[in-house]
Amino acid sequence: MKITYLGHSAFIIEGNNFKALIDPFVSGNPNCPVQKDDLTDITHIFVTHGHGDHLGNTIEIAKRCNSKVICNFELGHYISSQDQNISIHTMHIGGRTKMDIGTVKMTQALHGSGVFHNGMYICGGNPCGFVVEAEGKKIYHAGDTGLTIDMKLLSDEEIDVAMLPIGGNFTMDIYDAVKAVEFIQPKIVIPMHYNTFNVISANPQEFREKVTNADVKVLEYGGCIEL
Ligand code: NI
Ligand code: MN
Numbered sequence: 001m002k003i004t005y006l007g008h009s010a011f012i013i014e015g016n017n018f019k020a021l022i023d024p025f026v027s028g029n030p031n032c033p034v035q036k037d038d039l040t041d042i043t044h045i046f047v048t049h050g051h052g053d054h055l056g057n058t059i060e061i062a063k064r065c066n067s068k069v070i071c072n073f074e075l076g077h078y079i080s081s082q083d084q085n086i087s088i089h090t091m092h093i094g095g096r097t098k099m100d101i102g103t104v105k106m107t108q109a110l111h112g113s114g115v116f117h118n119g120m121y122i123c124g125g126n127p128c129g130f131v132v133e134a135e136g137k138k139i140y141h142a143g144d145t146g147l148t149i150d151m152k153l154l155s156d157e158e159i160d161v162a163m164l165p166i167g168g169n170f171t172m173d174i175y176d177a178v179k180a181v182e183f184i185q186p187k188i189v190i191p192m193h194y195n196t197f198n199v200i201s202a203n204p205q206e207f208r209e210k211v212t213n214a215d216v217k218v219l220e221y222g223g224c225i226e227l
Contacts, residue, residue: 001137001227003161005219007031008053008196009144011163012039015135018101020044021067022130022141022163025056031196033222036061044101046132047071048143050078050115050124053196062086070104074125078115093126102134107154109145111171131157137227139163140186144193147176151183160227162186162214165193166207167200174202178210188225189214 004012009023010032019041026036036057042065045058055075059082062069068087069079076090091097096105107129114121129143131154140154140162154162162184165171171193172180181189189211194202208216217225 001135001139002224003139003190003227004224005190005192005221006034007221009048009141009163009165009192010056011141011192013132013134013139015101018043018134020046020101020132021058021061022046023048023054023056023143024058024061025053026061027057029053029056029196031221037064039065041065042067045069046104046130046141047075048109048129048141049111049113049127050075051112051144052116054144055115055124059083059086068099070099070130072106072113072125072128074123075113075115078117078122078124091128093128102132104133105131105157107131107140107142108148108150109143110148111144111146131159137161140184142180144171147172147180149183151180155183155185159184159186161188161190161225163190163192166191166204167194167196167202169199171200174207174210177207181211181214186214189216190219190225191216 073090091106109127111127113124113127115124204218
């Protein structure tokens with residue numbers, strides 16, 4: 001499995017039989033190394049919540065690539081309202097399901113999920129994270145979230161790679177993300193949701209130095225790791 005960082009909270013997860021995106025914020029993402037039309041053959045798109053920096057280019061990429069979108073129930077209906085032909089798998093917090101690529105669990109996130117539409121915010125359900133198990137590897141993308149004691153439950157999942165926000169202001173900062181790593185006990189951690197905007201400035205090397213119980217991989221924009 002290969003994980004490529006597109007800046008902010010956007011990733012490509014590629015296996016032998018799938019090529020998934022998580023939170024594909026491409027247009028408007030100052031650090032994204034690719035254009036939205038460069039993203040081809042996308043089989044699945046995971047969306048953690050309705051904010052523009054996560055929903056991103058989901059609708060247009062899903063339309064063009066015929067991708068399956070995995071998101072919460074309310075956001076799924078919003079996306080359907082924009083294009084009925086998009087294939088959507090809706091879930092809700094705490095739910096686990098088997099799908100073609102493996103097992104997916106929707107986890108809790110402490111955040112908002114409104115969708116900005118026609119000049120106002122409409123309900124986008126609850127924000128979430130995802131635990132995805134595919135091809136013998138388990139990854140956890142936290143979405144946008146504050147630190148929660150419930151993250152301790154994820155230690156039972158034996159996560160291989162956790163993507164955690166560290167930028168503060170809207171999510172955990174470095175101090176809280178270090179605690180999250182202690183709770184989750186993943187093998188590898190990738191910091192995300194930092195330095196896209198001034199208000200979420202953070203030094204990922206400081207995070208790397210403070211984490212003592214996992215291998216922190218600070219990815220360049222467009223950088224990747226292979227598992
Ligand atoms: Ni958000
Ligand atoms: Mn965000």
